[in-house]
Amino acid sequence: MGDGMTREDDRELLKAAYEAWESEKWPLAGELLERLARRHPDHPKSGVWWYDAALAYKFLRNWAKAYELGREAAARAEPNAQDPAFWNLGIAATIMEDWETARAAWRGFGLTVPDGDGEIVADFGATPIRLDPAGTGEVVWAQRLCPARARVLNVPTPESGRRFGEVVVHDGAPNGEREVNGQAYSVFDELLLFRASALPTMTVEVTAATPEDVRALAELFDEHGYAAEPASGVRIICSCCSEGSVRQDRDHQVGGGQQVNVAAPVDEVPRLLDGWCAAAPTVRSWAFPATT
Structure with missing residues (x-):
């Protein structure tokens, strides 16, 4: 046969593999496609x-297999042509912390990454990330450290299970966009938590005369490596809208009584808030929310 497949059972294997694929039976699809590829490595x-076998295991979040099979796929891909085989290998190698392979994969895709032997840490710009896509689906802003990892810059809501400063691995396929000052930013879905943050999230009640007072609070926390954000900046939207184009304001501080989410060590929060109040005691105050 001209296509290199001479056995009837190979054709049946190919058919069964893609029937499983179409039915999203990822374990079976991955197994059958790997078997077929190993039988005919030069096809x-x-x-x-x-x-496709590596992608099936990516869908299963079986990163060891996605990495193993992704290496085979990338070895057969054309370099510097933005072949997705390199991108998916880059993600899997990042999760497996094989930085040499990750660098080679990103470069194979056509990206520039810094030299080195260890973890890739660079400035790939800010991007919105959808945390826990199958759960709360909260979209936050994050600083991209490499093509597949980003550090959370916002203070996620306590319900999200995520924290300010955490590093997450995100997918490479955009799933929505956010528009800020006329510029569109792609939203990427979180794949997993790569590095946790030690900073807990708390909610406090503050009274501030003006948005500038609230901005001063945020700046004070930022100066110490922490974060504070008004809860009013959180918008609840349906998943369909979240996965579309959403316009955002860069600055959402408002004056008056309100809740503020803060990320800082527990014993630091009262000290910082007291210092903020002392700078303008007649117009600023704070308290922990009353418990019932």
């Missing part, structure tokens, strides 16, 4: 089979 379509 013209083997790169596609390796890629």
